Amino acid sequence: MVEFDAIIVGAGPAGCACAYTLAKQQLKVLLIERGKFAGSKNMWGGALYGPVLGDLSPEFLKEAPIERYVKRRILSLLSEESYFSLESAVNNESPDVPQDGAIILRAKFDRWFAEKARKAGAILANGVQVEDLLWKDGSIVGVKVGKDEIHGSVVVACDGVNSILAQKAGLKAELNPVGVKQGVKEVIKLPLETIEQRFNIQGNEGIAWEFLGKCTRGLPGGGFIYTNKDSLSVGVVVQLNALLENKVKANDLLEDFKRQPVVARLIDGGTLVEYSSHLIPTYGVSSTSRLFSDRFLITGDAAGLVLGTGLILEGANFAIASGIAAAKAIVRAKETGDFSAKALSHYQRLLEDNFVLKDFKTFKKMTHVLENPRLYSTYPDLVCSLWHKIHTNDGNPRKSVRQLLKEELKGRVSWWQLARDLIHMGGSL
Amino acid sequence: MNIIVCIKQIMDPEIPTGKFKIDPEANRVIPSEGIPPVINPFDAQAIEVALRLKEANGANVTAITVGGQDVEDVVRYAISMGVDEGILVSDEAFKALNSFVTAFILSRAISRIGQYDLILCGRQAADRDAGHVGLMLGEMLNLPIITMAKAVTLSSDKFRVEHVITEGYQVYEVGMPALITISDEIGPPRRPSGWGVIAAAMGKEIPTWSAQDIGVNLSDVDIKSVRSETIRLFIPDSRRKGEVIQGNNVAEASANLMARLRADGII
Amino acid sequence: MSVTKMQDKLAVNKYDIDNDVHILIDEDICSRCEHHRCIYACPADCYTLENEHITYSYEGCLECGSCRIACDKGSVKWILPRPGFGVCFVYG
Incomplete structure (x- = not known):
């Protein structure tokens, strides 16, 4: 019987990063993807922010199928009549610094990434669907694919937002339309x-x-x-x-x-x-979330590692970072031969120590601010209208900004409410 | 029993129609960006027949394909279905081939394999639908050929083959070795099992034979002997027009429909 | 660019359509449902209301899983299509 060191379910950014890292450490890795090829079931906005890809291998930044690098970021508030924008740009000649963000199409990128994992030694199985976990004596010993049972020391669920495995392992409740x-x-x-x-x-x-x-x-x-x-x-x-x-x-x-x-x-x-x-x-990972159990880890979207603060909607960088952290915990577990929850808890500690869970803590309050409906209609309208009026010369003597603001607020939102919202927003930053 | 199945990698027939593009100057289909090629579905049916024969009688099944550098996936797919061995006949010179040259290369490669009792081909490739290679290959190897089989069984060293004809089918018996092309009446082929895919991905390296390995020098092939030529490749006009034939009742509407079809010369 | 109809949008996508359906609904439950949240959940208009009845198709499914969690009546059974089938993004 073949026994893998790690069975990784899902060849997205988390799964590929995990498989690549483990294969580089000479572990016997199986990377299972349900699509015809990695990326064929995946989509996003999107851009990849941060240095995670370069952390895996500096070569990746040169080789990865990156469409463009983010030279300018624009945030526009849209109203019926106009829009108001904030724009930031990097001043360097060519924006190839990874921090600037790499614009990527997932069907191309994930396919490339999975191929990197395969070349590093992982077994890549495309077009295979994991239906369930394989249990023996109350412990996870692998996965079920159709009638076949595949055995592994640890299973890593990188199966995305609709993660079946995280639920089967009892680490996640059913998704909720609010989250x-x-x-x-x-x-x-x-x-x-x-x-x-x-x-x-x-x-x-x-x-x-x-x-x-x-x-x-x-x-x-x-x-x-x-x-x-x-x-x-x-x-x-x-x-x-x-x-x-x-x-x-x-x-x-x-x-x-x-x-x-x-x-x-x-x-x-x-x-x-x-x-x-x-x-x-976007439900957010809380301090009580547990991303590991005996012989089992969850990463990326499956673990809910998406930061949706309004200012930021990021997931792929956290996915890659969590895949790497999972791999590190597995390498350590393999050294001692101990794949218990206690040993694998190292994974969550790694996430707490690096930017992944720290970012979630930093922006924790932001999610509440984002529930404020005024953010999506009243304020964009107000800002657009105010800005427009400040710059409009209709032949009459101009009003002060304060006067204009007062007129804009009238009937929309009270001074008191505005002050409260601003304090909340400021506090959440 | 040794069975060889000839397989071909083709452009995915499920490409959305709007994305299917041709280069009319070069009489060539332009590969659609990002959509990987697939095994010719008729060849997957030929593999299915080989695997059924294997299951019933025991056999060693080898899948062989000819192409450029990027056709390994199709052989892995065959292995994931349950084929024992794969051979990739691959050379930069083999990128754009016509039926005759493909058959010639296959005949040389199969001669190198040596021992075989049955060669199976799909009835045709679903890209050009020509159906030439199997017949040409059988001729080159000097084998008895039965086309369009909807069932193949083995009984006392002879293959019993049901050959599809317009009115039904004819039953042939043929000794070993033989070449049989498989009709789609055989039914849908099996899909690889999860373990099949994993085992194929873990499997040994697929032997790759170059032109030199099988003693083929394409410049020696008499291009004049190429008996087919593409004169014009085009996408047919697919404008559709709908019309509802009216009538006070079903009988009247049917009569109106018949009259209309006759008037248009359709029946 | 002018407004694109849903069927035209889906027609540009690459699909491998399975004969096995991967979406099932319980018509009894749907007939008693007052809000038909599936209609607004599905980004591919797989669910439509015709003469007060929910009808659905699975061929255009984008596999987002929204209908599965949107239906609060327990009618929608949405599973992943068999491997090798369903939508195949080539840009993503």
Whole structure:
């Protein structure tokens, strides 16, 4: 009987990072992917932030199929009549510093990443579905695929937001529509030159552009545009429960978003080449979450390691970091031959020590601020309108900003409420 | 019993129609970005027949394919279905081949394998639907050929083959060795089991034979002897028009439909 | 770009459609449901209300899993399509 040191279920960023790290340490690793190829079931916004990929191997930054690097980040507040933007840009000549963010298409990236794990020595099995965990005497000893039983010392669930395994192992409750966001996205092909022209970028420069306000009809969420090499990723992310409660379809919001004059111009003449959707686990990992048990670990989206603070919606970097941490804990367990929960708890300690769980702690309060509905309708409208009026000269003597603000607030939100919201927002940062 | 199955990697037939592009100048299909090729579904059915024969009588099944550098996956797929051995005949020179040259290369590679009792091919490849290679290969190897089999069984050193014809099927018996092409009436082939895929991924390296290994020099192949040529490759106009034929009752509507079909020369 | 109809959107995607369905609903439960949350959950319009009845298709499923957690009546049985089938993203 073949016995693997580790069976990794799901060849996304977490699974590939884990498999790669373990294979490099000469462990016998099986990486199972349900899609025809790694990435074929995956989608995101999106950009990968932070140095995690380079941590795995400096070569990866050069080799990975990265569409563009984020040269400018834009946040726009959309109202009926106008929009208000904040923009930041890196000043260096070419934005290839990994911290700036790498714009990536997942079907290409995950496939490349899985191939790296395979070349490092992991056994990559595409088109295989794990239906259940394999138990013996109350302990996890592997996984079930169809009629076959595959044995391993430890199983790592990297099976994404709808993780079956995390639930079967009793580490996760069923997802709740309040705790997840639904993302819908179109990939729209445009000539490379058109993209460079419309976004004022060149070479490997790219744009990450987020929108708040009218694009979600005031529902908690936002719109986004990322520039790929010769296509645009255009999408909307909304809390699932808000869609259900308000009887709104995410796709209708996406169509609205595409009709916004600012967006319509950018995608004009483009050809739709893919329409995709995914759930994003934004319920947040709390200090009581347990990401390990006997001979079992959960990582990435399966563990809920997505930071959805509004300012930041990141998951892939946490996924990769958690995959690496899981691998480190497994290597240690293999040395002592002890794969018990006690030994594997090292994994969660590693996450607590590095940025992963620290980030979640830092932004813990932010999730409450994000529940404030005024953030998605009242304030974007208010800011847009105020900014517009400050800059409008209609021939009459101008009013002071304070006077204008007072007029804008009237009927929308009280001074008292505004002050409270600002204090909350400030406090959560 | 040694069975050889010839398999081909083709462009995925499930490519969305809007993404299927051709280069009319070069008479060539442009591979669709990001969609990996698949095993020719008819060849998967030939593998299915080989595996059924193996299960019933015991056999060693070898899958062989010809192509450029990127066709290993199709052989791994065959192994994950349950084939014992795979052989990859791969050479940079083998990238764009026509039926005749492919059959010629296969005949040389199969001669190198040496011992075989049965060669199985799919009825045709689902990309060009020509169905030439199996027949040409049988001729080159000087084997009896039975085409379009919907069932193959072994009884006392002879293969009993049900050959599909328009009206039904004919039953043939053929001795060893023989070449049989498999019809899709055989039914859907098995899908690889989870363990099958894992075992194939863990399996040994697939032997790769170059042109030199099998003694083929393409410049020696008389291109004039290539008996088929693509004159024009095009995507047919697929504009559809719907029309509802009316009538006061079903009988009248049927009569109107018949009249209309006759008027249009369809029946 | 003009508004795109859902069927045209899904038509650009690569699918390997299985004969086995991976979505099942309990029509009895659906007929008594007052809010049909599945309609708003599904980004591919797999669920539609026709003459007060929920009808559904599985072919265009994007495998997000929203319907599974949106249905609070226990009607929707959504599982992953068999391996090798379902949607195949080529951009993602």
